[in-house]
Amino acid sequence: MPSEEIQTLNAEIDACRKCSLGNSRLNSVPGEGSFNSRVMFVGEAPGATEDSQGRPFCGKAGGVLDELLAIANLKRQEVFICNILKCRPQNNRNPHETEIQTCTPYLDRQIEIIKPSLLCCLGNFAASYTMKKFGLGAKVQGITKIHGNIFIAPVSYGKIKIMPLLHPAVVTYDRNKMATLKEDFLQLKNIPK
Numbered sequence: 001m002p003s004e005e006i007q008t009l010n011a012e013i014d015a016c017r018k019c020s021l022g023n024s025r026l027n028s029v030p031g032e033g034s035f036n037s038r039v040m041f042v043g044e045a046p047g048a049t050e051d052s053q054g055r056p057f058c059g060k061a062g063g064v065l066d067e068l069l070a071i072a073n074l075k076r077q078e079v080f081i082c083n084i085l086k087c088r089p090q091n092n093r094n095p096h097e098t099e100i101q102t103c104t105p106y107l108d109r110q111i112e113i114i115k116p117s118l119l120c121c122l123g124n125f126a127a128s129y130t131m132k133k134f135g136l137g138a139k140v141q142g143i144t145k146i147h148g149n150i151f152i153a154p155v156s157y158g159k160i161k162i163m164p165l166l167h168p169a170v171v172t173y174d175r176n177k178m179a180t181l182k183e184d185f186l187q188l189k190n191i192p193k
């Protein structure tokens with residue numbers, strides 16, 4: 001049962017001390033949403049608000065994501081939302097390569113359990129990791145170049161579509177980026193899931 005597997009995984013994530021972030025964080029942020037969803041969003045790492053609440057995208061960037069999901073006709077509870085890192089890096093610094101290597105087996109298991117047909121990558125770290133994971137490493141470029149494109153890869157349960165998107169947090173320091181994000185999220189409306 002996906003819900004039981006996810007619960008077991010969440011408990012493992014919460015007990016994880018494989019890197020130092022497990023000691024500095026307040027709460028682990030495994031992810032949330034529907035385990036039966038065909039659509040999964042993967043961000044970078046929890047920020048301060050996520051760390052204090054144990055939920056992904058519940059701070060400022062989450063407010064932007066909610067606006068964008070509405071444009072795509074997607075309800076937050078109908079999709080699964082998680083991050084590359086499950087614990088907050090101090091001062092919201094970028095994830096370190098060793099942290100990504102240590103933490104992504106949890107994301108891999110989330111993908112195995114949920115089996116999404118559409119994986120939306122929010123920002124460079126998510127796009128780069130997931131594209132490499134699915135054999136699309138040669139197509140990885142900076143997110144400003146590849147956002148809004150759809151990459152398709154074979155998976156054990158069929159095919160997966162990977163769509164890199166700008167990270168919603170960019171809007172909090174450059175409001176003009178909202179237009180680009182809206183355009184990409186509008187496309188999500190019409191992608192068969």
Ligand code: URA
Nearest residue numbers: 043044045046056057
């Ligand atoms: N930024 C992310 O990448 N993830 C969150 O959960 C919040 C902000």
